[in-house]
Amino acid sequence: MPILRLPKIPAAEITDPAVYAQRRRFLQATAAGLAAGALHLPAQAAPAAARGEKLPDVRPSTWRVDEKPTPFETIVSYGNFYEFGPDKDSPAKHAHRLQTRPWSVFVEGEVKKPQRFAIEDILKWAPLEERIYRFRCVEGWSMVVPWVGFPLAELVKRAEPTSQAKFVEFVSLADPAQMPYVRVPVLDWPYTEGLRLDEAMHPLAIIAVGLYGEVLPKPNGAPLRLVLPWKYGFKSAKSIVGVRFLREMPRTAWMKASPAEYGFYSNVNPDVPHRRWSQSHERRLGEFGKRPTLPFNGYAEHVASLYAGMDLRKFY
Amino acid sequence: MLPPALTDRQLAAVKAALFLAALLPAAHLAWDLAFAGLGPNPVEALQRRTGTWTFNFLLLTLAITPLRGITGRHWLIRLRRMLGLYTFFYGTLHFLTFIGFDHAFDVDAIARDVLKRPFATVGFAAWAIMLPLALTSTNAAIRALGGKRWQALHRSVYAVGILAAIHYFWLVKATAILWPILYATLLALLLGWRARERIRRYGPWPSLPKVQEIRFFRK
Numbered sequence: 117m118p119i120l121r122l123p124k125i126p127a128a129e130i131t132d133p134a135v136y137a138q139r140r141r142f143l144q145a146t147a148a149g150l151a152a153g154a155l156h157l158p159a160q161a162a163p164a165a166a167r168g169e170k171l172p173d174v175r176p177s178t179w180r181v182d183e184k185p186t187p188f189e190t191i192v193s194y195g196n197f198y199e200f201g202p203d204k205d206s207p208a209k210h211a212h213r214l215q216t217r218p219w220s221v222f223v224e225g226e227v228k229k230p231q232r233f234a235i236e237d238i239l240k241w242a243p244l245e246e247r248i249y250r251f252r253c254v255e256g257w258s259m260v261v262p263w264v265g266f267p268l269a270e271l272v273k274r275a276e277p278t279s280q281a282k283f284v285e286f287v288s289l290a291d292p293a294q295m296p297y298v299r300v301p302v303l304d305w306p307y308t309e310g311l312r313l314d315e316a317m318h319p320l321a322i323i324a325v326g327l328y329g330e331v332l333p334k335p336n337g338a339p340l341r342l343v344l345p346w347k348y349g350f351k352s353a354k355s356i357v358g359v360r361f362l363r364e365m366p367r368t369a370w371m372k373a374s375p376a377e378y379g380f381y382s383n384v385n386p387d388v389p390h391r392r393w394s395q396s397h398e399r400r401l402g403e404f405g406k407r408p409t410l411p412f413n414g415y416a417e418h419v420a421s422l423y424a425g426m427d428l429r430k431f432y
Numbered sequence: 433m434l435p436p437a438l439t440d441r442q443l444a445a446v447k448a449a450l451f452l453a454a455l456l457p458a459a460h461l462a463w464d465l466a467f468a469g470l471g472p473n474p475v476e477a478l479q480r481r482t483g484t485w486t487f488n489f490l491l492l493t494l495a496i497t498p499l500r501g502i503t504g505r506h507w508l509i510r511l512r513r514m515l516g517l518y519t520f521f522y523g524t525l526h527f528l529t530f531i532g533f534d535h536a537f538d539v540d541a542i543a544r545d546v547l548k549r550p551f552a553t554v555g556f557a558a559w560a561i562m563l564p565l566a567l568t569s570t571n572a573a574i575r576a577l578g579g580k581r582w583q584a585l586h587r588s589v590y591a592v593g594i595l596a597a598i599h600y601f602w603l604v605k606a607t608a609i610l611w612p613i614l615y616a617t618l619l620a621l622l623l624g625w626r627a628r629e630r631i632r633r634y635g636p637w638p639s640l641p642k643v644q645e646i647r648f649f650r651k
Contacts, residue, residue: 189472193471194471194472194473202605204472204473257476389548392550392551392602394545394548394549397534399476401472402473402474404474404475404533405536406533406534406536
């Protein structure tokens with residue numbers, strides 16, 4: 117007979133470590149938020165996202181700018197991802213709630229047949245390359261990011277668009293259970309973005325699935341996002357769940373929210389100011405001064421021909 | 433809570449404490465700049481924090497008169513000049529981050545930005561209006577101008593408040609509009625109290641002399 121009878125706890129009643137870790141994070145975040153709110157200071161440096169899993173077989177690519185990449189910690193802790201909140205540090209604080217598996221991407225509209233691709237298959241479509249791109253936010257800050265991904269053209273090819281397809285619309289996840297701010301009607305959720313089909317086929321346009329050789333961090337739009345280095349950052353939609361091929365130009369989330377400020381093309385252009393501020397200069401994150409902004413963010417020789425004959429002041 | 437009157441010694445102590453307390457935000461900022469770091473975009477952090485503290489001190493300055501009127505603690509008025517000068521101090525730091533970090537002190541670039549960007553225009557105007565107020569804050573200046581004219585000049589601080597509120601609204605995105613709304617509401621309360629006092633004292637229209645009621649003795 118046992119001397120000590122231990123209580124039998126059914127496995128189902130034992131709290132999953134993930135759950136109490138989440139609760140702790142929530143309490144810490146709440147306490148930090150209250151403290152910061154009481155002082156009305158910008159919240160202190162967000163907890164750096166844990167380094168992710170290394171992506172296998174990432175090849176270097178010839179698409180790399182000869183500028184110092186922005187540190188990993190900066191890239192994951194500063195950005196706009198309104199589904200998680202309005203502040204630059206909101207994604208770093210809240211994106212841990214994003215569930216990136218299971219994940220699939222639907223394809224519909226002007227295609228041979230609508231279908232759904234699983235993330236596991238998407239990751240095997242093409243060899244992963246590291247592309248070191250400039251990234252210019254419409255707000256006037258910029259960084260240099262070593263993305264890992266593959267050409268967006270690989271997706272377009274597999275979607276088999278019909279000859280009627282002229283535009284592509286990208287749809288981001290909008291799940292209120294994971295993304296607290298999609299309950300707030302600041303944008304017409306889900307977040308959508310769009311490209312002309314020839315822009316989508318351009319070799320500079322990529323689907324990014326990684327950063328610094330690792331699985332794409334959640335604050336940066338895991339598990340897959342667009343990266344369009346010659347356009348303002350908001351064009352590079354995050355956490356994509358759907359792609360629609362269309363005959364007509366779609367109205368994107370930002371075009372609906374503020375048509376005078378955000379156009380369909382939104383190519384980086386130092387000569388066309390935002391309604392409220394100049395776009396002639398930008399501040400590289402971590403630097404104190406400003407540097408001149410380059411036409412098409414420095415990619416003019418590769419992409420300017422896409423817009424030949426267009427009045428870029430009109431098609432901003 | 434507030435004592436009805438202060439001795440000179442007590443007032444000097446309150447002023448010294450306020451002087452040091454008002455330096456804390458600047459000290460905190462300097463500490464973060466030197467040791468703790470200001471996050472991924474330090475200039476933005478500097479601009480936000482100096483801007484926020486300018487507005488905080490402006491509201492505190494504008495709160496003195498209503499607070500004095502409501503509580504009857506007249507010694508509060510003797511703290512107003514220091515708070516006003518601190519508003520100018522933080523406003524000047526804020527302005528320096530703009531001309532220094534954004535434009536590397538390039539006068540042409542500053543002038544272009546101020547003329548072309550409405551939000552820079554109102555920010556600059558607010559600072560420019562504060563400048564003569566700071567310069568005429570001494571007792572000698574008050575004597576030289578005469579109380580009435582000095583007061584008329586210093587009422588332009590209300591315009592500074594309104595410009596600051598507009599500057600804040602234009603700066604933020606629609607998603608972060610709550611803070612500017614809060615600041616504008618506090619400003620409206622402080623200015624509204626003054627408007628109400630004026631109406632209470634002088635009436636909204638030129639008031640006619642009151643007609644005396646004629647009373648006859650009871651026969």
